[in-house]
Amino acid sequence: MSSKAPKGSDNTTRNLVIGMVVLVVAVGAIFSVLSNKENTSASLPSSVSKADGYGIVFNGDLTGVPVVDIWEDFQCPVCARFEQTNSAYLEKIIEEKKAKVVFHTLSFLGPESALSANAAACAADENKFLGFHKAFYGNQPAENSGAVTVDYLVSLGQSLGITSDKYKSCVANLDYKEWVNNVAASGSEKNINSTPTVLVNGKEIRRATSNTDLGDYFDPAAFAKAVEGK
C-alpha cells in the first residue's frame, strides 16, 4: 500500500477523495441502520402490542379463534383489491368475534404510506380504524402522487365523523411516526416480502398464481375457507 511515488499532491487528493467517500458511506449506512431500529419507547396507538408485531388488533382478548395477520401498505393497489374483496367478511368476523384480526400497516412504498399509516393509527384511537381503512382503499390515490396530505387525511377523517382536534394534531404532527417505523421493523424481522401478505395462524394463505387462479387472496369464498380452516 505504501507508495514511493514522488507526486505528493496526487496522494493528498487521492486520500482526500477516499476519505470523503468513506465518510459519506459510513454516515449514510450508520444513520440508516439506526433509524431502522425498533424504538421501544415509541408511543403506541390503542390496541397495539409488541407481541402482535405492533399491529392494530381486533378481538385481542379472544382465544381459540383463528388469528388473521394482514400486512399491507396503504399505497399498494393490490392491497386495495384485497380490501375490496374481503373487507365485508373481515368486518363480519371481527363483529361476530369469530377471529382475532391484526392489521400491520407497512410503509415501504414511500412517505405517503407512512403518513397514511400514522393517520390510520390516529383513527384507531377514535375507534374508527376499520372505517378509515375502508374509506382510504375505496378511493386510493395513485402511488406517491402527492395526493395524500395532512389535509386529505383530516378531511377523510371528517367524512367518517372524526372531528376531534386530537385527530387533526395527531395526523399533522405524525404522532405515531415511531410506531410506523416499529411496524416496518417488525415486518422485516418476520420476513414479509410483499404486500398484501396475509397469515392465518402464522401461516401464509395461498397466493394467486395467475389471472385465473386467484388463490386465497382474491376469491372471497376461498379466503373465508382459509380463515375458518374448513
Place this chain on the structure above:
Amino acid sequence: MKKAQPWVGLLARLILGGVLLVAGYLKAFTPDKSMMAVRAYDVLPIWLANILGIILPWLEIGAGLLLIIGVAVRYAAIFGAALMVVFIIAISQAWARGLSIDCGCFGGGGTIDPSKTRYLEEILRDTGLAVLGFYLLRYPVTKFAVEKNKSHELVQGE
C-alpha cells in the same frame, strides 16, 4: 487500440460508476424496500439480509463515486464486478428455484407476480457491467481520472 484504451476505460468507469451510484441512490432512502428485496432472494438469514439491505446501497454509492471521480479505480472496479457476479448468482438461483421476485436492483424488489419476472434481462445487464469492472481491473489507467498515480493500485499498471 492503444490510443483508444484510456477512452474505453473512461466510458467503462462512467457506465459502471453511474449505474452503481444511481442504483445505490434509488435504494438508500427506502431501506424497508431494499431489505425486503434482499430477503426475497431467500438465501441469507433474515437478520443478515436486513443488514445487507440497509448497507449495500451505501456501498454501491461509494464505489460509484470512486469510479466516476477516478480514484482507487481498481478497488472500486473489482468491488463492482464482484457485486455483479454475486447478483448474477443470486438471480440465477431465484430463477432456478422458481421464486417470483424482482431483482430490486434499482429500488423495488420483493415478491412479484410470476408474469413480471425478468431474470434473463437482469442477468445479461449484470454480466455486461461485470465485464466493464474486469476491464477496468486489467486497464485501470483512463482519461480524466483524478488519480494519475498508478502505484497505489492493486498491481502495477502496464
